[in-house]
Amino acid sequence: MEVAIIGLVAGALTSFGFVPQIVRGLKTKKMEDVSYYMPAILAIGMSLWLFYGLLRHDIAIVTANIFGTACNIVIVAMKRRYEKRKSH
Amino acid sequence: MEVAIIGLVAGALTSFGFVPQIVRGLKTKKMEDVSYYMPAILAIGMSLWLFYGLLRHDIAIVTANIFGTACNIVIVAMKRRYEKRKSH
Numbered sequence: 544m545e546v547a548i549i550g551l552v553a554g555a556l557t558s559f560g561f562v563p564q565i566v567r568g569l570k571t572k573k574m575e576d577v578s579y580y581m582p583a584i585l586a587i588g589m590s591l592w593l594f595y596g597l598l599r600h601d602i603a604i605v606t607a608n609i610f611g612t613a614c615n616i617v618i619v620a621m622k623r624r625y626e627k628r629k630s631h
Numbered sequence: 632m633e634v635a636i637i638g639l640v641a642g643a644l645t646s647f648g649f650v651p652q653i654v655r656g657l658k659t660k661k662m663e664d665v666s667y668y669m670p671a672i673l674a675i676g677m678s679l680w681l682f683y684g685l686l687r688h689d690i691a692i693v694t695a696n697i698f699g700t701a702c703n704i705v706i707v708a709m710k711r712r713y714e715k716r717k718s719h
Contacts, residue, residue: 546683546686546687550680550683552679553679553680553682553683554676554680555676557673557676560668560670560672560673561673563666563669563672564666564668564669566666567664567665567666568664573663575664576661576665577664577665578652578654579651580652581652584644584645584647584648584651585644585645585648587644588641588643589641591637591644592641592645594641595634595637595638595641598634598637599638603683
């Protein structure tokens, strides 16, 4: 029981941890210093964790990685958009 | 067995995914667009995952989060250093 709570708190942090990056990007409309590969690799990795969590019936891993995958896809999309705008 | 392999691949991606950000930072000596809170929250979250993995005897979670925690601490330290330099 306590173990599950630790997993849920950990999952909440590693999911919502990406939100400040999205907020900062939306404010500044800049993501130049953010590496493209970081959110791209993390999105793939987190979707694999999601799959792993489903196979192991581990709800903490599943919930954490649904949101984290989505956040990283958003960061990739934002970076793409801002870089494109710059090149015009 | 296959499940463990999926976990190890997922863990490798979500750990090494932070390396390109460190490399980019080292090259450009800039981390302005990277939110402070992202690596800070992720470092706390990943160290909790590490603890969770130990409690659940899950080697994939443990190994993934040792390296990931370290990477995020490095990113926080780099950001701190580069911001300091800028303010001089």
